[in-house]
Amino acid sequence: MDIRMPSINKVLISGNLTGDPRTNILESGVHVANFSVANNQRYRGKDGEWHDKTCYVDVVTWRQLAERVASKLHKGSPVMIEGELQFTQWNGQDGSKRSRVEILARSVQMLEKTGDYGSSPSQSKGSEEPPRSEEPQGTDYSDDIPF
16 A cells, blocks of 8 residues: 655744854854744643643754844743754764754744843854754745744
């Protein structure tokens, strides 16, 4: 039996930034910004009590979207993110193989009504994160949604 599976990779999540975006400018001049989002859900347990469940997700943005994220968002900012999942592998500082699944954001919508926050983006250095040496191939960001 042949099964025809469509190739769908679409993510939509809302939440709050767990920290300020970490930014970098590659040798090619391309901007990249990484941050994490916490998505909170409430549910009623078997005990009848309300419980909170938090899902933490890493997000990466490129080019103009990364520049906007770095200049407009800060720890605690509420956002809506649309993108796709991607699997990233790298070697840690101790030589061990590391990996994670993260969201490659296509759009990031700020959910705060007001605000020029005046916070400066922090540069990423010395972390146990994969190097960001190349931007994804075949990626068209021409439809980035401006803040």
